[in-house]
Amino acid sequence: MATLRDVARLAGVSIGTASSALNQGRKVKDITRRKVLEAASVLNYRPNGVARDLKTQRTDTIVVFLHDLAGPFYSELIRGIQSVADERGYATIISRGGVGRQIAWTRFVVEGRVDGAIVLDPTVPDEVIRSTACSTLPIVLLDRTLATPYCLHVAADHEDGAYQITKHLLLSGLRRIAFVSGPIDSHDSSLRFRGYHKALSEFGINIDETLVFRGDFTERSGLLAARAILSHENLPEGIFAANDEMALGVLSGCEASGIKVPDQVAVVGFDDIAIASYVRPALTTVRQPMYELGGVAARSLFRAIDGEQDVSSQVLPTTLVVRDSSKRPSVNDTPMAQSV
Amino acid sequence: MATLRDVARLAGVSIGTASSALNQGRKVKDITRRKVLEAASVLNYRPNGVARDLKTQRTDTIVVFLHDLAGPFYSELIRGIQSVADERGYATIISRGGVGRQIAWTRFVVEGRVDGAIVLDPTVPDEVIRSTACSTLPIVLLDRTLATPYCLHVAADHEDGAYQITKHLLLSGLRRIAFVSGPIDSHDSSLRFRGYHKALSEFGINIDETLVFRGDFTERSGLLAARAILSHENLPEGIFAANDEMALGVLSGCEASGIKVPDQVAVVGFDDIAIASYVRPALTTVRQPMYELGGVAARSLFRAIDGEQDVSSQVLPTTLVVRDSSKRPSVNDTPMAQSV
DNA sequence: TAAATGAGTTGAAACGTTTTAATTTTGGAG
DNA sequence: CTCCAAAATTAAAACGTTTCAACTCATTTA
Structure with missing residues (x-):
């Protein structure tokens, strides 16, 4: 796989310049940018997302933990979450319960491969959530309450x-x-x-x-x-x-x-x-109101990600x-x- | 957030040793390992997954693209996929269609934040798949065929x-x-x-x-x-x-x-x-046979991830x-x- | 003409791991 | 006590980006 270094070399510029040329909004001469773009295209260059995430210290991704996917029930919830995440350019990944839940929890939440999490899965133990929740990784709990300062709560009434x-x-x-x-x-x-x-x-x-x-x-x-x-x-x-x-x-x-x-x-x-x-x-x-529930949860999560301190818990009416x-x-x- | 460097310093060892102590299966004196574990615990150390992924050049994660989640239909499929992925210690992430599909596709598949992908979403354009598929990132197509050497096919009859x-x-x-x-x-x-x-x-x-x-x-x-x-x-x-x-x-x-x-x-x-x-x-x-379909798709994907060359396409019977x-x-x- | 400006570039330092070659320590054997 | 191999540890080099201070060099200003 071609890296930025290869692109820079082929274009005859430094790595820094190549980077600037590929990410718009940086000052690069038009001719230079063209050279870099050309080189990137020739080499079929794809930026390495993992490297970027490491450097920028953000993943622009949130994860949703669900117990099971069956039912339009959850589908609606996800739609609500995604509509908000999409707007912010965040990717939404969904993780099911089951044996692999623990793997996923560790990988995404504990090891910081996402910027935030929404949990609607009664089978995730309180203990696990409490030991993970910290100021650097906000968690929104749906339909469950947990006494910890780092979790937000959203629920239907x-x-x-x-x-x-x-x-x-x-x-x-x-x-x-x-x-x-x-x-x-x-x-x-x-x-x-x-x-x-x-x-x-x-x-x-x-x-x-x-x-x-x-x-x-x-x-x-x-x-x-x-x-x-x-x-x-x-x-x-x-x-x-x-x-x-x-x-x-x-x-x-x-x-x-x-x-x-x-x-x-x-x-x-x-x-x-x-x-x-x-x-x-x-x-x-x-x-x-699953769709709304998802939307509200996502909005709360993003507020927390943005560093807002006291995002309050919310309860939504049923019909x-x-x-x-x-x-x-x-x-x-x-x-x-x-x-x- | 505490890093490995902090842990090493507190334990009075080098970073390399700290790393070895935390990942079992490396030769480290028992007493040293204890010191490191102690330090990690004190600092509430959590390894940074992104850094690890960058260094090891693997994510141990696969992604499944679905059009929509409604229906036990997809739920079964996912269960089938997960049962195989769990066994291998891989995390399975699910991504829905909709506006955010493009974001997710770029982020996970193109920018290499996963090791493989399974696609059951007729709304992902052939063009997109074809331009992404390459030997480094295997893709399994469910219920769709596409003439490219890098994609595998699994379908019900x-x-x-x-x-x-x-x-x-x-x-x-x-x-x-x-x-x-x-x-x-x-x-x-x-x-x-x-x-x-x-x-x-x-x-x-x-x-x-x-x-x-x-x-x-x-x-x-x-x-x-x-x-x-x-x-x-x-x-x-x-x-x-x-x-x-x-x-x-x-x-x-x-x-x-x-x-x-x-x-x-x-x-x-x-x-x-x-x-x-x-x-x-x-x-x-x-x-x-959604569950089986998922299992077969996942197994094919892993074979491709393991570098096996000619994994054949498969068709499963219906009932x-x-x-x-x-x-x-x-x-x-x-x-x-x-x-x- | 010299100095100041500023747009473009560059080089190097991160980010936090893993891994390997090199080095030090350890515990016997002679 | 010396020497040697084995075991344990260290230091440094990656991984592939982004970012920022420093630098170049043409252009303007005084």
């Missing part, structure tokens, strides 16, 4: 979303509403439970422990929860699954047991994944999406959004 | 998949089968058309031009195609959409017109996206997935795979 959707059921006249939680250590799940709890309280209803079930965010766990719920001596009127995958499982469970949704029991989820609008009955759920799975025949509810 | 699914319809007794294509310049779409054509030929059927419609791989275009098809004076017995999104659009179109699927018309797609099994009737389609959307009440077909 899970609690409020859960509050809204529970209230939606309550306003439809339902009172006995079951909750299917995520894993015990899921921050999101507990926030959603809190919203559920808050809405019930407002209607003067106490949590009925026999109506709270534990899932693990998988469709299968939703199915199992449905079985448990439906074997309850007295059927609840509504089921709020802490995410859509589980809600799908609940729907299957109901179908299998011959329980009519929403006539006998309303089912709602959280996240608004793509399938939610395709399944029958279409699933009522809560949409997170209730009412579909068929919560439509009671006779009751007027007040949908805030409607979708296919 | 689109033609055979299309052949199989068309034959499946023919074996069910259907004869008049419409085809909804993708964009005119889509390589995949033309291969699928070829398979469709081949199956028809085998049954002695000529292509009926009035049964071939152009879509653009979007659900909406499938819906439009369905309208066009259903307004045909004489309804076809089957509709083969060149991808699942369009097939979903076709299903909506049929539903809107009150046409019963599969009783009045069978509908099949291609790709086996997640929604395919959730929609009613569940969609018959062709599954591409027919029969679901309800093609089940004729009275006919016995021979499903090769069955799924929920």
